Amino acid sequence: MIPNAIKNFIEHFRKIPGLGPRAATRLAFFISRLDTQTRSNLIESLKNLENLERCKRCFFIKEKEQELCEICSDSRRDSRIIAIVEKDTDILTLEKPREFRGTYLILGELSGRGILEESHKNRIEQLKRRIEGEPEGNIEEIILAVNPHALGDMLYEILKRDFKHLTSHITRLGRGLPTGGEIEFADEETLKNALRRRS
Amino acid sequence: MIPNAIKNFIEHFRKIPGLGPRAATRLAFFISRLDTQTRSNLIESLKNLENLERCKRCFFIKEKEQELCEICSDSRRDSRIIAIVEKDTDILTLEKPREFRGTYLILGELSGRGILEESHKNRIEQLKRRIEGEPEGNIEEIILAVNPHALGDMLYEILKRDFKHLTSHITRLGRGLPTGGEIEFADEETLKNALRRRS
Incomplete structure (x- = not known):
């Protein structure tokens, strides 16, 4: 009953963590309702991710033509x-x-x-x-x-x-009460760490 | 600090209902980490949505080459x-x-x-x-x-x-208690409808 293009889209996008079959279905219908220009923009921006790779020093994302990522190549x-x-x-x-x-x-x-x-x-x-x-x-x-x-x-x-x-x-990193958090509602583990690492 | 390809992706995908900037960011990084084949599959399946349009009778989605959608053209x-x-x-x-x-x-x-x-x-x-x-x-x-x-x-x-x-x-459509729901926890509006539309 659903067009193959939609089925196919769901099949591929449902595997993305945080999406799942329901969100992928809604996404498919939403995108198929968009005008051609907006949909082309989505396709282009997805394609452009192809030009990225990992920094070989820290593994953060970077453009392929860069030697290192923005952070590793920043002399400051x-x-x-x-x-x-x-x-x-x-x-x-x-x-x-x-x-x-x-x-x-x-x-x-x-x-x-x-x-x-x-x-x-x-x-x-x-x-x-x-x-x-x-x-x-x-x-x-x-x-x-x-x-x-x-x-x-x-x-x-x-x-x-x-x-x-x-x-x-x-x-x-420090462990303890989050700023704005309340002692009354803190869990035991957080309180234990807040006490142990008091300063 | 973030590559333009990622910024661009977030810019376009954050506008999709149910995604928003945070989910679009996670999506961008996730997709950029995929292998080329898997990413190509996503791109293809997104492109194929281009071949869809609305049924002119009921406005459900259908393939462009079909006269009517699967439901409207089903003689049963x-x-x-x-x-x-x-x-x-x-x-x-x-x-x-x-x-x-x-x-x-x-x-x-x-x-x-x-x-x-x-x-x-x-x-x-x-x-x-x-x-x-x-x-x-x-x-x-x-x-x-x-x-x-x-x-x-x-x-x-x-x-x-x-x-x-x-x-x-x-x-x-009928209005009333959902199957498996409990009277004790039903809201007032639901109960009112369940009483009025009893049968």
Whole structure:
């Protein structure tokens, strides 16, 4: 009953995380109702993503013709301070307060099975080689900036063990009450961390 | 800091209802991480929506080369029974129980300002001409199958007034307790309707 073009669209777009079959169906009907120009714009902007690839230094997204990403190639950034994050969009969020002037390493999402995957281990290995390749063979600080979960805690211990000869300073993001949050409604784990890491 | 291709993608996709800037951003990064083949499939399936248009009888989506949509051209469907719905996806949902064997008219979404727009009025006019063009100039039943809201009630009164010479049977979908729902948790309006329309 549904045209094949719609079925085909749903089949391909439903696999995108956060969409699923219902959202993909609504999307298909919405896009098929658009005028030709607006739809062409969508197609073009989707095609243009083809011209992107990962920065070979930090794995953030960059244009193919660039040598490194905008952050790694910015001489005002301190490459001796490296924040380890899970994904591109975490970098966007961390950049918003304009507080951090170091560089990054994207590790890939830590989730689900609670273990470090081969891909994560490879990127950590690569970070080690990147630091060893620095003029003095060490750096100022590594900041673990992953979501607060048990695997993050484990990763922190691994970094302290494996990177101690490369930097004296291995930190992670503060844990505690979010600004605007209320003690009354904080969960036990958050309160425990807020107490332990009081300063 | 973000490549232009990503900015451009977000700019175009954020306007899609149900997406917004955050979802469009996640979508952009997700798609840029896909392998070339998977991304090509997305592009192709988006392009193919170009080959669709509206059925000139009921306004449901159809392939360009078809004369009418799958439902209107199905000889087993009773074209003398017409359900008025708001949008394509409502037809998909109404078709699921395999209960309804009539045809449809898509009116366009009734929402927001609580009034009938010019586009809705045009489609109602077109329905009138469609019925007047029938062999006997009248039909068996018009079913108003729009979401339960005040504008639907108003539309029902309009149909009763304007279509009474074309059909003796103008109905609307039942209102009352949803199957599996509990009286204890039903809102007042639902209970009122369940009582008034008891049978």
